[in-house]
Amino acid sequence: MLSGVQDIITLLILGAILIGMFLCWQRYLEKIHDDPESPFSLLTPPPLLKLSIWTRANGRIAAIVMIAFTNWSAYISWVFWVQVRLLLWFFAGIVQLMMLDLDVSSITRTICTTLRWKLLSVSYLCPYQELRAT
DSSP: OOOTHHHHHHHHHHHHHHHHHHHHHHHHHHHHHHOTTSOOOTTSOOOSSOGGGGGGGGGHHHHHHHHHHHHHHHHHHHHHHHHHHHHHHHHHHHHHHHHHHHOSTTSOHHHHHHHHHHHHHHHHHHHHHHHHHO
């Protein structure tokens, strides 16, 4: 099995090769379907992505699609970040409640409130520690 950086590089190369193969196959299907005399069969379905769409309007369509893709990617990464933060807040709250249920009578209100705030501040730092470790 691969480990560390090797598997990431291998998967990036494999992904690039597979995308290249997909684009070649779509170009082949587009050429077949553009020719009215070519025979149609089950092995030559219509292309999923016509590559000629990228050259329409002198490349403006390609620019619009790339801008939309970039905006979508930024939104998805933001949503993931928010979900991680909210999940950590949930676990910090559960730990606080468990600690509070242990023995509330022997803990003063000041210690309990201080402990809650410290646990909440640690939950803020958890994603940053994971990102720095990788």
